[in-house]
Amino acid sequence: MTTAPAEVDERQPPTELFRHLRSGPTGLRSREAARRLTVYGPNELSRRQTRHWPRQLLAQFTQPLAVLLMVAAVLAWFGHTVALAAAVVAVILLNAGFAFVQEQQAERAVEALAAFLPMSARVLRDGELVEAPARELVPGDVIEVTEGDRVCADARLIEGAVAVDLSALNGESAPAVRTADGDLVPGPLLEARELVFSGTSCTAGQARAVVTHTGMHTEIGRIAALSQRGRVEASPLERQVRRATWIIAAAAVAAGVAFLPIGVLAGLGWAAAISFAIGLIVANVPEGLLPTITLALAAGVRELARAGAVVKRLSAVETLGSTTVICTDKTGTLTENRMRVTQLWLPGGEQDAAARALALAAATCTTAHAADRGDPTELALLRLAAERGVPVDAAARDAARTALYAFDPRTKRMSTVTGDRLYTKGAPESVLPLCTRVLDAGGIAELTEAVRAEATATVDRYARAGLRVLAVAQRVASAGLLAAGRENAEAGLTLLGLVAMVDPPRAAVPAAVADAHRAGIRVHVITGDYGPTAATIAAEVGIGDGHQRVVTGAELDAMGDADLDRLLGDGQEIVFARSSPEGKLRICEALRSEGHIVAMTGDGVNDAPALRRADIGVAMGRSGTDVAREAATMVLTDDNFATIVRAIEAGRRVFDNVRKFVLYIFAHAVPEVVPFLIFALSGGAVPLPLTVLQILAIDLGTETLPALALGRERAEPGLMARPPRSPKAGVIDRRLLWRAWGLLGVTSAILVTAGFFWSLWRAGWQPGAALSGADYDRATTMTFAGIVACQIGTAFAARTDYASLRSIGVFSNRLLLGGIAFELVFAAVLIYLPPLQAVFGTAALGGAELAFLAPFPLLVWGVDELYRAWLRRRGSRTAHQEAPSCESSTS
Template identity: 35%
Template sequence: MTNKKMLLSRKKKVDKYWALSGETIINLYSTDATKGLTKEEAATRLMQYGSNSIATVKSGQPLLILLRQFTNPFILLLAIATIFSFFFKEWLDAFAILIVMILNIMIGFWMEYQAHRSMEALKKMSVVSVRVIRDGKMMEIKSELLVPGDLLFAESGDMVTADARIINFNQLQVDESTLSGESFPVDKHQHELPENTPLAERNNMLYKGTFVTKGNCLTVVVNTGMETELGKLAGIVQQAEQVATPLEKKVRYLSKKLIGITLGLIVIIFTGSIFYGTPITTVLKTAIALFVAAIPEGLPVVTTLVLSFGMLRMVKHNVIVKKLSAVETLGETEVICTDKTGTLTQNKIEVSLIQVENLSAHVMVNAAGTSMHWTENNSISGTTAYAHLCRISALCNTASYQPDGNKTHASGDPLEIALLKMIYASGIKPEDYQQQFIKTDEIPFSSETRIMATCHKSQDGDEFYYVAAKGAVEDILKHCTSVLDESGERHMDDEEREAWKGIATQHAQSGFRMLAFAYRETSKQEGSFLYNLTLAGIIGFTDPPRAGVMEAIKACKKAGIRVIMITGDHPETAKHIAVQLGIATPGEDVIIGSDMKPSDQLTVLDRKQWLKASVFARVSPEQKQHLVTVLQDAKKIVAMTGDGVNDAPALKKADIGIAMGLRGTQVAREAADMILKDDAFTAIVSAIRQGRIIFENIRKFVIFLLSGNLSELLVIAICALFNLPFQLFPLQILFINFMTDTMPALALGVSNSGDQIMQRKPYSPNTPIIDKKRWAAIFIYSFVITATTLGAVVTSHLMLHRNDEWNNLVYNNILFYTLIFSQLCQVLNMTFKREIAFHKTDVFRNKVVWYSITCCIIISLVAYWVSPVKSALGITVISWAEWGIISLYSILTAVIVRVLKKMRLTI
């Protein structure tokens, strides 16, 4: 029997993995306990079990998208117009409206389908990776490629992506709230449990969709994809309806408002027409024309497409936005709460200062970590304290660093990598320490204790245990009872402890990030070993600011956005960087985490101090959440950065949660609304700028669509009320809308606004797409287009046909083409700049706008020359003089509006 068949038969017999030992599970899945699966076997099992993903009903399936087009209220109105046309035996209009309705459905389908494809592309960019052991090597793979039998390694901050049986663990805690509803992390172990153990108590298992909050473990994957516990619940997830974003709701409200305006005009025209004695059939035909004219068919779909296009454009700025609603909120952001290390700084941390008892020296380690330059007191390198600093740095460390000529191989925390480089530069190999002292226990670093400690057993003949600890100076000193000097270890009293804190503070004021290093030698293994430590010394690290951060912070201030630095660093280090970058002033106070009370215990004075402060130091993740609460209580829209597993609550609490793509944990990335691929603060500012641009672009094309459609309504209404004989036909209105409602609107949606976009205060979340100012502008624009369009007809009559009878078809054609070209010229006015010169605006410089205008003009002229289209649209021969009048009044539309803008009579 082949391994594949054996595995299948065994799996059918066993599904209660928690009741089996780790060894049994390993044998059951034919997995090597140390080397894992081979790549070939993993590929075979992937074919057998399929991708490790949850099958969901996709809202982006083509058939569903197509069916959704028929629920669009504008399409329903067109359908009503088609039915009326058939009823009155207006066969040409009926079929034309039907064709245009189908074309709009197809265009809507295509645009929405493209938007969904864009969203799928974004999802692929934020795929979760996992670490597995295959062929005896630890490697990183996409979570979809996990198969039963894989040896899966998980540690604090990782998201669990398959169901797995724990076979080895270290201080492991897992957040299972997504599966069991339990709000507190669960302690895990590797021992067998009774077969009847309920899901919430299977503490030797990891389940897909949960998060590791503490420690690490090695597991065997037992179920993937739909076979996982989460997969079995997938049906519930699939039934959840997608909630419309606030912007989509605003667009829907706007659409309903427009339909209301149309119905109001129809009532007025209907009443007026009866007064004139117009036949009821003519009145109903006019009503059909009004319905057709009022419908901005592209409005909802263009909005979605512009949002998704904006999200893809943000990717170029190293920002992955996970939700459409986040794009809207970005433009409204008023406060950015940002971490320091790696976001404001380069995260290229280097050892720059070493302080032992009575001696300190500035040092410089070269980029390859092969040499170290001491600027003073190079005698430190020969002291016992420095030897202990190197040993502690090597042992209390989870990073890896290997110099290889001009190339280096490094992974892990940048600060720990810097320590390994220091050791290499001293002519010592960290692995020599690690082979001499085997780790027996570990206290992982946490944001609460700010200490990492390890216990090691010596492999020399004289057997003993060595405790190594590093962390924040004040926290390490709490566990120190002695200090190492030239003569050996001596007792440390409270006065000397305060003196060491003072030394650390003094160095921190110069911008160094300070860590203390301590040790203890003992003859026996102890369960609790973090006590009676001996201070070996302190090390200062430098991390230069990122390029462009200072300019980005200035841009934020101009845009009315406050930047608040939140860091776990020493207050003086934080203040030094904040002043250097322009976040804080030299006289500004720093709020320290130890002085921060929970948000519900703050006094009014406390809240005022928090709201004024720009720097928060020694802050815990929980305190981040309290700060967000205070800012939101003050009606601020808050963006919060985070990278750790404990940052997830603050990221969820913030209006925009921003996770780090390079150093962020999977938990943080899952909780966030957007991910910075390069961890840079400048990317946040670029994303906010893009968010503002998207909102302004949506405003532009909505104003353009509504002003164009309202001008059509006014032209039809005026012709009907004054019983003018050159009324537009429904088919002509459909053609006008087809020309102006899609391509120009899309082109406006991808405009790239100028610098002025970041020179205004953020809008309130309650700001409508069209406020009173913009409604006034829409009416002004539509009145100008209506006036110039009717003016073209009057001018033609007075200049060319004064002594002739009214040639209704010629006047109708002048009305038709002037309305098209006036709306196309009006595209160039869709900017919020007030310059009289067109070429200085962002819309004028948008190539896509020119492509769309040119394309629409060509299609309009082709309709004049192609006989079947010409006949259907009722187009007759137009003289060159009449074409000149059409062109003149179309251009005049844009000029008049531009003058009104310059005179500040409209926006």
């Protein structure tokens, strides 16, 4: 396919451009358009390919723990333990199924995105204006653009003038004027006064244009291609879990290999030694870890979806919790993306009658309809009239209008005529010179120099405050004179006043910014809008702490990488104005190079590259473009900035809860491994206290639901009052391992071992003596039941990392209570049902055994509660130093 469209100089005069495109003012013939469609391809954006499900499914079987379990299954098969091999394979399939299904559900949640380009366009074919599919436009076509249309391709105006909403490309909230006879001004293409671009919307006017670029050769196509570069990187949680699983796998293999010769030297046969090695591997591998993490993240995804955020990748929930910097767009993200009148200036001072006259005149001098997506300025004027009690019905306004002098980009004003009355609105520097009189408290009077100076000073004051200012005037004369021509009609005007408006911040944004600051997160504004306007909005919502540093796109382009690093490294929140897509991408990469976890918000096509590159790209679902939603990791269905902060809180809670159930799962490795060590080190003199199938019953049966319930634990006090954790802080750290293996694990192992030997002592066993099958089954059942009992205590201990259990409520996690109830029922079924007794080698326990086991949960929880109380007595500062990834302000 040719790349000829990219070589067109769209800024050359129309006659030369037509010659270059081999076209003319009447457009192309249908046969020529069809030929060019074959050469240039359809006018549509190519999308990044989605991941194929076979590859995703295969990836689930290449996880370190899955590979390790496969090795264990193979060893069991060669050791002629077919039932064990089948059980391990079932574990592998269960893990892979959980992860795969959840990833698929998360991806399908955002697959239904509409095409970004409009479906059809008005185009000249064979000299006639026809409706044609937008995807069939080609370079050289002549299209017509009118108010309310979305531009279908990059084009050069050849007649007429339009106002276009470029916010999707440059972030500016105010429409830009484009005219066919605009002066050729050097500078960026987006600022060219004669060009319109694919994906932008026409808010006023009518024009014809010749298409210069289509599809991926347009500006929107260039940005879309830029946003698709690179590959999706693993999140912090994915990297940490992968690292942890490799460590676990290496430790399990090392333990199995090390103790295999020990078992042989101790007098075990090779078959028994292999079985022993498999038992060590299975005991060390937390089979429920991966599905539990997957389900916890999936629960976070569902929770965020209910709160207005659709997450495309499960791990993105945790990434949000790691966020250190938010880079936010202004228009439509911090603001409502709609103008609102905030100030009125009346020559005679504020009076209701004069204010109503001003509002009525301003609303009558519009062409927008209240239900339309027209010019935001005109929609704001219609709302102003309604608020002042003089609503203007659009249909009645249009029917009564006798003349319309459309907005002229050169004079920067427009006028409408209704009977004997003309209404004018426009830039103050355009309207004020035409005014000779003024409407004040006493009626119509001469416009004095003092009043003119006051109006000019007011305009300057409003402009410095970041407001957009319009002057509104009227003239009463004969209908014939007012309709005779613009030059005669727009003279001798009476000034009614000034209207100042702004694109207001969203109501929830200031509180959300304050919450982000409290959580130690910096917020930078990156926008294509005017610097002072963006700085004003930033100050209103609390960004910059009243000291806004504004950096323009030109200043950013002139900065070297070292200068940009110093700018971003001084801790100040910055407003980047008039930024380009490349500038946004550069800021994002500079922050990431400094170790920050960057959340990039935006809704326009210009945001897509940075959304793609950021650790977590957050796009707007209602006002955002499909290109932005495609590039983002999370889509806000309510377009609410506050949802981002709620998502960050959810991400932090998810990470903490992952640590809680990792602690819970790891704590049982010690009581599961110790029985095998006792068996091996005794040379078989002590019978094996626990079977491999009983371990699998613990890891996949009694353990899973309580672990999932810990994944839904509510946040500890002070969650959003602590700084972001370091990206290097892992899910598994020294303090977690100490609690899991050194405290809870050892305590559980002591209790479980005591229960096993107590059962042997009651059966009259002596070291090295034979043991009947029933007595042996009862002893291993005591070990199995002891671990289950210790799991209950561990579950309550794991609910908090630092705070006391009482501070969050002993019975506040109902899911955990249900999980423990299931755990007890599941264990009872394995112990008391004869068919399952034969499979798992269990035996019914009597009242004495159950009474012996009853204190286990309280003892395990009590040891950990004492440890956390000791930490609290040492003070929060010491506790924070010991566990930077799980700080809490609770004391």
